[in-house]
Each structure stands twice: as structure tokens, then as C-alpha cells.
Amino acid sequence: MLELNYRNADAVVIGEENGLNIEEEFNNYKDTITHIIADLNKRKDKPGQWLQWMNLGYSEETVWYVKEFASMVEGRFDNILVLGIGGSALGGLAVTEALLKPYWNLLTKEERNNFPRIFFLDNIDPDSINGLLSILDLKKTLVNVITKSGSTAETMAQYMVLKDLLEKELGDDYRKNIVVTTDKNVGILKQLADQEGYKTFIIPDDVGGRFSVFSAVGLLPMALVGLDIDEITNGIKDMDLALKNIDIHQNIAAQNALIHYLMDTKKGKKLSVMMPYSSRLKYVSDWYVQLWAESLGKEYDRNGNKVNVGPTPIKSVGATDQHSQIQLYNEGPNDKLINFIRVKEFDTVLEIPKIFEYTGIGYLGGKTINDLINAEADATKVTLSDHSRPTVTITLPKINGYYMGQLLYMLEVQTAIAGELYNIDTFNQPGVEQAKNYTYALMGRSGYEDSAKQLQEKMATV
């Protein structure tokens, strides 16, 4: 199982001013946490609670359909092109980057065991889109259009560009190169998919974008490149079982949620840094940033009070960012809680040859790159603690599907518990919707004429 070590967030190690009396706080919040966990599990099957993501690990039907489709198209495509943004891209990106062989898209077909390359077009930079399209053979590309709302301008625009190109290249057969993942009712994409006859996967009700990684949103891209999704769902299920424990002393998601909440509200740690010591986990930071920011950054609490809460998440990767961010984290404002993710056993052991023995770098020879990254993580943690900066460490025994399932699911539950502690609606995103609506207005979508007029006036004054 994943482990959480919070010693370096404790007052005993980093002092009273910046550290928490963790054991005491666990006891203070014991009943609150018990209530939150029991309540989340009680509400999870009720419509309108947006907690269906807690059931995704058990959705055998989705897994079956995803696997069936993946095996049906196996060998037909050289590329998977995912069109989506935010929650419709980041989960798939985080898991495929972690689990596929490094530099997957540069490997030969044989090295990829005949599975396709995978690209996520999660932005609308015209130059990068054009650049990518110029290197893809569209005939051999399966386009997975993913949008929960079925209307997001970025994804719809990408889809329109791709549909047009595919049709020009493939004639009527272009439909076989498109697969859609969307809501069963909401939005325009579902209607289009029905009209066009695309293969369609449905995102279950009450699963928000940033909590959708284990629906077809994430599972389909994972299966298409040959990842073992049963291994992933086994990890989710085992973690879910562990996190059903209502005792905070036994529940790592509750522990980390409470530590983050108290660090923010009692100790002024308004920033939450996610720093895995593994390049393969670098997009876990991006995924976490979206999850944490959109879920916890809220203007109003549940009672309608204006609260403007939410710790700001920051992405980072070790050891790389030791050479860009750690100076600030050690000596700048003491306003951060740093989450390390450590990997106990890397897939490979890379030895550093015993050369240059009589020079200043001779000490590295005979050690491994593994020793070095671990030493750097330890050194950074201790330096931060010397400066009274709080850190917590999540340890993965290995990077594989089982532990990735555990990690992402644990962070989702942690976010849900943190939202309850802040007493906010974790699952809405009015701030995102507002910007989406302004975009529709600016781009002339019908029904948004009044907003467009107001916007033009506002823009003229700035």
C-alpha cells in the first residue's frame, strides 16, 4: 500500500510556529473526520451529490466495453490523438506518462509491442496543433474526442478541424477514426456523435471532469495503448477499502486532508506544492493542481458566506526543481506545505561508472543514479525541515498500474475530505463556467448575445 509520512509537518520536528501537534489534532478532529467519511460513503450513490467517482473502480461494465473496443481496434492505428482539456485530458496524460515506457512516442512499433503512440492535444495553440497534424498520418490515427459538457470551445474547435481533415483524407470512412467520450444528454457532442454514428463512451452522471480519470475518459486512452486497466482498478478498489476506514489514525487521505486544512487555516501555509521525485510522475502534479484548485478554490461556503478559500497548488518535480524552486521554498515566505512523492523501487538501476576517481566528481562513481535521486530527496526534505518548512511524503512501492490507481484515488478522496473541512462545494466550478460563457459570447454563440454586449463594453474600458 501507499504510505504517508507526516513527521516533518509536526511541531516536534519543525517547531510550534510552523508545525502542527498532529497527534493532538487527529484526536481533536476524530469525530469530525468520522462523520465526513461516513457521510461521503452514505451520499455517494445519491443522484446530484457528484460522488459517483467513488464507484468508478467497481464499474465492470465500463472496463468491459473499453477493453472490447481497444481489442477491436488493436493493430489498426499508429496514433491515438486525444482531444480534450482540463479534466478531460490531465488524468489520461498523468497515467500514460507514468506507466508507458519512457519516450513512448519515440519508440519503434516493435518496441511499443505494436501499440500506438499517444498524443494529447490539450490546448488551442494554432502552431502546436498544426505542428502535430503535420507529423501525423491521419489515416492511421484514432481521434478520441473527450468532453463531459459536450460543448467546451477548445475541444469542439479541435474536433471540427480534425473532422474536416479526416473527411477530406478518408471520405465517408472517416467515422471509423473517431471515438467520442461524453455525457449521455448534455451538450452538442452527443447529438453529433449520434447523427454521425461515432462509437461513443458515456461519462456517468455525477462525475465531474477533474474526478473522471477512472471513467472512460481516462480508461479508454489507457487501454488503447495497452495498459492493464484491471491492475489499475484493483489499486483503486484496495485503496477505496482502506479509505472507508472512519478512524483518522488508519486513513491516509483523511490525515493528509486535515494536515493541509490546518496548515492553511492555522499556520498560514496557503500554498500546496506537489513534488514527485520521478519524471514519470510529472503530470501527476498537473493533474493534482487542477483537482485541488478547481475543487477547493471557492468564493462561498455552503452557508452562503463569502469565504474566498483555497490553498494554491504548485507543480514541481524533483530533483529538477531543486535547481529552480527550492531556494524560495527554503528562504522565501514560509507559506507552503510541500508534498513529496517518493518511489521506493524504480524499474531500473542505473550505475554510475567508476571513472574520474581522482577528481572532485570521483565520489559519484560506483553509486547509482537511484542512490543520487533518493539522496537528493532526503537532503531537500532535511534542509526544508532545518528552515522549519513543513513537508509530507507519500511513498509508492513502485510505479505500476496498481499503485497509480491507489495514488490518484487517494488524492481524490483527500480532496473531497478537504472540501468538507472547508465547508464548501468541492464539485462545482462556477469560476470555470464563467470564463467558458464569456468565451462563447465573444465567439458569437447564439444565446449569448447579451453577455457579448456587456463584455464588449467591459473590454472597451480596460
Ligand code: PA5
Ligand atoms: O473539472 C472540470 O469540470 C473542468 O476543468 C473540465 O474538466 C474542463 O473544463 C473540460 O470540460 P469538458 O470535459 O466539459 O470539456
